[in-house]
Amino acid sequence: MIKKIATLLISLAVALAIAIDGYLLFFKKGDAENVATDSNVNSQSGSSTSQTSSISNSSSSSSSGSGYQDGIYTGKSASMRWGNVQVKVTISNGKITKVQTIKYPTDNPHDQQVNSSVLPTYEDEAVKNNSSKIQSVSGATETWKGFTKSLQSALNKAES
Structure with a gap:
Protein backbone atom coordinates (compact mmCIF):
# COMPACT_ATOMS: atom_id res chain seq x y z
CA MET A 1 0.00 0.00 0.00
CA VAL A 41 6.66 40.14 -40.78
CA ASN A 42 7.66 43.64 -41.79
CA SER A 43 9.53 42.38 -44.85
CA GLN A 44 6.74 39.96 -45.85
CA SER A 45 4.14 42.69 -45.98
CA GLY A 46 5.97 44.16 -48.98
CA SER A 47 4.99 47.32 -50.77
CA SER A 48 1.67 47.73 -48.97
CA THR A 49 3.52 48.45 -45.73
CA SER A 50 5.81 50.98 -47.32
CA GLN A 51 2.76 52.80 -48.69
CA THR A 52 1.00 52.87 -45.33
CA SER A 53 4.06 53.73 -43.28
CA SER A 54 4.67 57.37 -42.56
CA ILE A 55 6.30 59.64 -40.06
CA SER A 56 4.77 62.92 -39.07
CA ASN A 57 6.87 64.84 -36.59
CA SER A 58 5.15 67.68 -34.84
CA SER A 59 8.39 68.62 -33.12
CA SER A 60 11.99 67.77 -33.74
CA SER A 61 13.17 68.23 -30.17
CA SER A 62 14.99 65.34 -28.57
CA SER A 63 13.51 63.61 -25.60
CA SER A 64 15.23 63.21 -22.29
CA GLY A 65 15.65 59.80 -20.75
CA SER A 66 13.78 57.29 -22.90
CA GLY A 67 15.47 58.01 -26.21
CA TYR A 68 12.17 58.85 -27.96
CA GLN A 69 11.93 62.03 -29.96
CA ASP A 70 8.73 64.04 -29.63
CA GLY A 71 6.31 63.69 -32.52
CA ILE A 72 3.67 61.49 -34.06
CA TYR A 73 4.87 58.23 -35.58
CA THR A 74 2.92 55.70 -37.61
CA GLY A 75 4.12 52.11 -37.42
CA LYS A 76 4.27 49.71 -40.33
CA SER A 77 1.14 47.74 -41.01
CA ALA A 78 1.72 44.35 -39.38
CA SER A 79 0.25 41.32 -41.07
CA MET A 80 -1.45 38.70 -38.91
CA ARG A 81 -3.74 35.75 -39.44
CA TRP A 82 -7.02 37.71 -39.66
CA GLY A 83 -5.78 40.91 -41.31
CA ASN A 84 -3.45 43.85 -40.71
CA VAL A 85 -2.94 46.02 -37.65
CA GLN A 86 -1.38 49.47 -37.71
CA VAL A 87 -0.89 51.97 -34.90
CA LYS A 88 -0.01 55.64 -34.53
CA VAL A 89 1.98 56.80 -31.49
CA THR A 90 2.22 60.28 -30.03
CA ILE A 91 5.44 61.02 -28.12
CA SER A 92 5.58 64.05 -25.85
CA ASN A 93 8.45 64.91 -23.50
CA GLY A 94 10.12 61.67 -24.53
CA LYS A 95 7.22 59.48 -23.39
CA ILE A 96 4.34 57.74 -25.10
CA THR A 97 1.29 59.90 -24.43
CA LYS A 98 -1.17 58.37 -26.88
CA VAL A 99 -1.46 55.20 -28.92
CA GLN A 100 -4.14 54.97 -31.56
CA THR A 101 -4.98 51.88 -33.60
CA ILE A 102 -5.70 53.17 -37.09
CA LYS A 103 -6.08 49.85 -38.90
CA TYR A 104 -7.37 46.50 -37.65
CA PRO A 105 -9.50 43.59 -38.91
CA THR A 106 -13.26 44.21 -39.00
CA ASP A 107 -14.31 41.62 -41.55
CA ASN A 108 -16.72 39.78 -39.29
CA PRO A 109 -18.69 40.43 -36.08
CA HIS A 110 -16.29 38.31 -34.01
CA ASP A 111 -13.29 40.42 -35.10
CA GLN A 112 -15.21 43.60 -34.34
CA GLN A 113 -16.21 42.38 -30.89
CA VAL A 114 -12.74 41.16 -29.92
CA ASN A 115 -10.88 44.17 -31.30
CA SER A 116 -13.26 46.74 -29.82
CA SER A 117 -12.71 45.29 -26.37
CA VAL A 118 -8.95 44.56 -26.44
CA LEU A 119 -7.45 47.38 -28.50
CA PRO A 120 -8.21 50.07 -25.88
CA THR A 121 -6.56 47.81 -23.30
CA TYR A 122 -3.47 47.38 -25.45
CA GLU A 123 -3.32 51.13 -26.14
CA ASP A 124 -3.58 51.97 -22.41
CA GLU A 125 -0.93 49.38 -21.49
CA ALA A 126 1.50 50.78 -24.07
CA VAL A 127 1.10 54.28 -22.64
CA LYS A 128 1.38 53.00 -19.07
CA ASN A 129 4.52 50.93 -19.82
CA ASN A 130 6.00 53.49 -22.23
CA SER A 131 6.90 50.47 -24.35
CA SER A 132 5.64 47.82 -26.74
CA LYS A 133 6.16 45.22 -24.02
CA ILE A 134 2.57 44.63 -23.01
CA GLN A 135 0.60 41.60 -21.90
CA SER A 136 -1.65 39.73 -24.28
CA VAL A 137 -5.35 39.44 -23.54
CA SER A 138 -6.63 35.87 -23.64
CA GLY A 139 -8.45 35.22 -26.91
CA ALA A 140 -6.77 38.11 -28.74
CA THR A 141 -3.24 36.84 -29.26
CA GLU A 142 -3.17 37.46 -33.01
CA THR A 143 -4.31 41.05 -32.50
CA TRP A 144 -1.63 41.44 -29.79
CA LYS A 145 1.07 40.19 -32.18
CA GLY A 146 0.08 42.65 -34.89
CA PHE A 147 -0.41 45.51 -32.41
CA THR A 148 2.97 45.07 -30.72
CA LYS A 149 4.83 44.69 -34.03
CA SER A 150 3.32 47.86 -35.46
CA LEU A 151 3.86 49.69 -32.17
CA GLN A 152 7.51 48.63 -32.03
CA SER A 153 7.94 49.80 -35.63
CA ALA A 154 6.65 53.26 -34.66
CA LEU A 155 8.83 53.36 -31.54
CA ASN A 156 11.89 52.42 -33.61
CA LYS A 157 11.21 55.49 -35.76
CA ALA A 158 10.87 57.61 -32.62
CA GLU A 159 14.31 56.52 -31.48
CA SER A 160 16.02 57.67 -34.69
Whole structure:
Protein backbone atom coordinates (compact mmCIF):
# COMPACT_ATOMS: atom_id res chain seq x y z
CA MET A 1 0.00 0.00 0.00
CA ILE A 2 2.82 2.41 0.89
CA LYS A 3 4.54 1.58 -2.40
CA LYS A 4 1.41 2.58 -4.35
CA ILE A 5 1.08 5.90 -2.50
CA ALA A 6 4.78 6.69 -3.00
CA THR A 7 4.50 5.87 -6.70
CA LEU A 8 1.41 8.07 -7.03
CA LEU A 9 3.14 11.00 -5.27
CA ILE A 10 6.24 10.69 -7.44
CA SER A 11 4.09 10.53 -10.58
CA LEU A 12 2.21 13.66 -9.53
CA ALA A 13 5.47 15.48 -8.78
CA VAL A 14 6.89 14.58 -12.19
CA ALA A 15 3.67 15.64 -13.95
CA LEU A 16 3.72 18.97 -12.10
CA ALA A 17 7.38 19.54 -12.99
CA ILE A 18 6.66 18.81 -16.66
CA ALA A 19 3.69 21.20 -16.63
CA ILE A 20 5.74 24.01 -15.07
CA ASP A 21 8.64 23.44 -17.45
CA GLY A 22 6.29 23.45 -20.44
CA TYR A 23 4.67 26.67 -19.24
CA LEU A 24 8.02 28.43 -18.84
CA LEU A 25 9.33 27.09 -22.13
CA PHE A 26 6.20 28.21 -23.97
CA PHE A 27 6.36 31.81 -22.74
CA LYS A 28 10.11 32.19 -23.19
CA LYS A 29 9.83 30.74 -26.68
CA GLY A 30 6.99 33.17 -27.53
CA ASP A 31 9.12 36.17 -26.49
CA ALA A 32 12.05 34.98 -28.59
CA GLU A 33 9.79 34.37 -31.60
CA ASN A 34 8.34 37.88 -31.40
CA VAL A 35 11.80 39.42 -31.51
CA ALA A 36 13.04 37.10 -34.26
CA THR A 37 9.97 37.35 -36.49
CA ASP A 38 9.45 41.10 -36.16
CA SER A 39 11.68 41.81 -39.13
CA ASN A 40 10.23 38.88 -41.09
CA VAL A 41 6.66 40.14 -40.78
CA ASN A 42 7.66 43.64 -41.79
CA SER A 43 9.53 42.38 -44.85
CA GLN A 44 6.74 39.96 -45.85
CA SER A 45 4.14 42.69 -45.98
CA GLY A 46 5.97 44.16 -48.98
CA SER A 47 4.99 47.32 -50.77
CA SER A 48 1.67 47.73 -48.97
CA THR A 49 3.52 48.45 -45.73
CA SER A 50 5.81 50.98 -47.32
CA GLN A 51 2.76 52.80 -48.69
CA THR A 52 1.00 52.87 -45.33
CA SER A 53 4.06 53.73 -43.28
CA SER A 54 4.67 57.37 -42.56
CA ILE A 55 6.30 59.64 -40.06
CA SER A 56 4.77 62.92 -39.07
CA ASN A 57 6.87 64.84 -36.59
CA SER A 58 5.15 67.68 -34.84
CA SER A 59 8.39 68.62 -33.12
CA SER A 60 11.99 67.77 -33.74
CA SER A 61 13.17 68.23 -30.17
CA SER A 62 14.99 65.34 -28.57
CA SER A 63 13.51 63.61 -25.60
CA SER A 64 15.23 63.21 -22.29
CA GLY A 65 15.65 59.80 -20.75
CA SER A 66 13.78 57.29 -22.90
CA GLY A 67 15.47 58.01 -26.21
CA TYR A 68 12.17 58.85 -27.96
CA GLN A 69 11.93 62.03 -29.96
CA ASP A 70 8.73 64.04 -29.63
CA GLY A 71 6.31 63.69 -32.52
CA ILE A 72 3.67 61.49 -34.06
CA TYR A 73 4.87 58.23 -35.58
CA THR A 74 2.92 55.70 -37.61
CA GLY A 75 4.12 52.11 -37.42
CA LYS A 76 4.27 49.71 -40.33
CA SER A 77 1.14 47.74 -41.01
CA ALA A 78 1.72 44.35 -39.38
CA SER A 79 0.25 41.32 -41.07
CA MET A 80 -1.45 38.70 -38.91
CA ARG A 81 -3.74 35.75 -39.44
CA TRP A 82 -7.02 37.71 -39.66
CA GLY A 83 -5.78 40.91 -41.31
CA ASN A 84 -3.45 43.85 -40.71
CA VAL A 85 -2.94 46.02 -37.65
CA GLN A 86 -1.38 49.47 -37.71
CA VAL A 87 -0.89 51.97 -34.90
CA LYS A 88 -0.01 55.64 -34.53
CA VAL A 89 1.98 56.80 -31.49
CA THR A 90 2.22 60.28 -30.03
CA ILE A 91 5.44 61.02 -28.12
CA SER A 92 5.58 64.05 -25.85
CA ASN A 93 8.45 64.91 -23.50
CA GLY A 94 10.12 61.67 -24.53
CA LYS A 95 7.22 59.48 -23.39
CA ILE A 96 4.34 57.74 -25.10
CA THR A 97 1.29 59.90 -24.43
CA LYS A 98 -1.17 58.37 -26.88
CA VAL A 99 -1.46 55.20 -28.92
CA GLN A 100 -4.14 54.97 -31.56
CA THR A 101 -4.98 51.88 -33.60
CA ILE A 102 -5.70 53.17 -37.09
CA LYS A 103 -6.08 49.85 -38.90
CA TYR A 104 -7.37 46.50 -37.65
CA PRO A 105 -9.50 43.59 -38.91
CA THR A 106 -13.26 44.21 -39.00
CA ASP A 107 -14.31 41.62 -41.55
CA ASN A 108 -16.72 39.78 -39.29
CA PRO A 109 -18.69 40.43 -36.08
CA HIS A 110 -16.29 38.31 -34.01
CA ASP A 111 -13.29 40.42 -35.10
CA GLN A 112 -15.21 43.60 -34.34
CA GLN A 113 -16.21 42.38 -30.89
CA VAL A 114 -12.74 41.16 -29.92
CA ASN A 115 -10.88 44.17 -31.30
CA SER A 116 -13.26 46.74 -29.82
CA SER A 117 -12.71 45.29 -26.37
CA VAL A 118 -8.95 44.56 -26.44
CA LEU A 119 -7.45 47.38 -28.50
CA PRO A 120 -8.21 50.07 -25.88
CA THR A 121 -6.56 47.81 -23.30
CA TYR A 122 -3.47 47.38 -25.45
CA GLU A 123 -3.32 51.13 -26.14
CA ASP A 124 -3.58 51.97 -22.41
CA GLU A 125 -0.93 49.38 -21.49
CA ALA A 126 1.50 50.78 -24.07
CA VAL A 127 1.10 54.28 -22.64
CA LYS A 128 1.38 53.00 -19.07
CA ASN A 129 4.52 50.93 -19.82
CA ASN A 130 6.00 53.49 -22.23
CA SER A 131 6.90 50.47 -24.35
CA SER A 132 5.64 47.82 -26.74
CA LYS A 133 6.16 45.22 -24.02
CA ILE A 134 2.57 44.63 -23.01
CA GLN A 135 0.60 41.60 -21.90
CA SER A 136 -1.65 39.73 -24.28
CA VAL A 137 -5.35 39.44 -23.54
CA SER A 138 -6.63 35.87 -23.64
CA GLY A 139 -8.45 35.22 -26.91
CA ALA A 140 -6.77 38.11 -28.74
CA THR A 141 -3.24 36.84 -29.26
CA GLU A 142 -3.17 37.46 -33.01
CA THR A 143 -4.31 41.05 -32.50
CA TRP A 144 -1.63 41.44 -29.79
CA LYS A 145 1.07 40.19 -32.18
CA GLY A 146 0.08 42.65 -34.89
CA PHE A 147 -0.41 45.51 -32.41
CA THR A 148 2.97 45.07 -30.72
CA LYS A 149 4.83 44.69 -34.03
CA SER A 150 3.32 47.86 -35.46
CA LEU A 151 3.86 49.69 -32.17
CA GLN A 152 7.51 48.63 -32.03
CA SER A 153 7.94 49.80 -35.63
CA ALA A 154 6.65 53.26 -34.66
CA LEU A 155 8.83 53.36 -31.54
CA ASN A 156 11.89 52.42 -33.61
CA LYS A 157 11.21 55.49 -35.76
CA ALA A 158 10.87 57.61 -32.62
CA GLU A 159 14.31 56.52 -31.48
CA SER A 160 16.02 57.67 -34.69
